[in-house]
Amino acid sequence: MGLRERKKQDTVRRIAETALRLFVERGFDAVTIAEVAEASDVAVNTVYNHFRVKEDLVLPPSEASAGRLAEIVRARGRGVSAARAVLDRLRGEIEQRSRTIGLSPGFGRVLPMMLAAPTLAARLQDLGQQMVAELADLLTAETDAAQGDPVPGLVAAQIGWVHSLLYGEIGKRTVAGERPDDIAEAALSLLDAIEGLLSDQVLTYATRKDA
Template sequence: MAGLRERKKQQTRQHISDVATRLFLERGFVTVTVAEVADAADVSVNTVYNYFPAKEDLFFDREEEVVDLPSRRVRERGPGQSAADALLGGLRQDVEERSSRVGLQGGYDRFLQVIQAAPTLQSRLMGMQIRMSGRLAETLRGEAGAGPDDHTPEVVAGQLMLLYGIAFRTVAHGTAEGASEDDIARLLLEKLDTLERLYGDEVRGYLRRPA
């Protein structure tokens, strides 16, 4: 029964999120109220807040997954892979698969427009990027068994986060310019290759697992 209840809760959460996303993309984040989301999803306002404590949570409903992605890829790196290998490999795979994780999907231009028109979403996005970097640093520190006076994990995390900054800017700029997904993907892969080449040996080899 517990499993069934949990599945129903997840279905309700996803339904509310899907309805909210549709309304935000159609009308903008600022103009849509939580009450309107609740009405369109056929639930109470309290139910919406039970699943999404803040209105911004409705828009960034996968925030925790996004924040944890670089850390998860480091934790799950394979034999012979370094932290940089894991993140570069994951990003390249996302690009090649035209994954929504890097914005290579139809409708991403409207998604960006909604964010640009809502200061609270811009602030939330910045906060997510800070959390992502901080969590990656914590993951690297834990994996390395580094002490509190060792600044290497934090510095390496900052270097590796450049990958995600470049990916976001490249896709956002290309989308705004009307470039095709294939052209954006090609350009992004070229930039990832350049950044990998410019990384020093210590960053490229940090936390390499034995083959």
């Protein structure tokens, strides 16, 4: 990575961290882009060059992607089903205390701020729906499902339910002030319980046969 790219990444990180601090302190709706720019020591246009809309400062597309579930499933190896790919990824993220799954330090202050902002709460809800829709499209294509076949969409919805339920549990415990290690232990137990309830049809659907 060249010096110019490193400086760009440093700027993006500084803006995002500054914005998040201000949002947590004062509330998302109470802080303007101009105030974020001033506190970050950059021009307003610089903020918009890196973040298309204000919500991207909290939920950047690179991290909060509508293609998350589809990307996980698309990257699975031979002999791995769609549901197994997602379950394994979620377990790995929990064990690593990943920011992606909401287990990073300080998230207990960030989540209430997000839920209190109508546009962020709506974006989170839309994101979950888009994830399921993109996964359903992928499963339809991979299994050569007939037009109107409901199964790919139903399987995608179940996988999306697992993803959403796990995030909800982590979020609830985070807001309650539980320690990340305790939250992770509870999340893994919940994931085990969920897997035990999923049918064999869901757990084996779209198992990759090629390498």
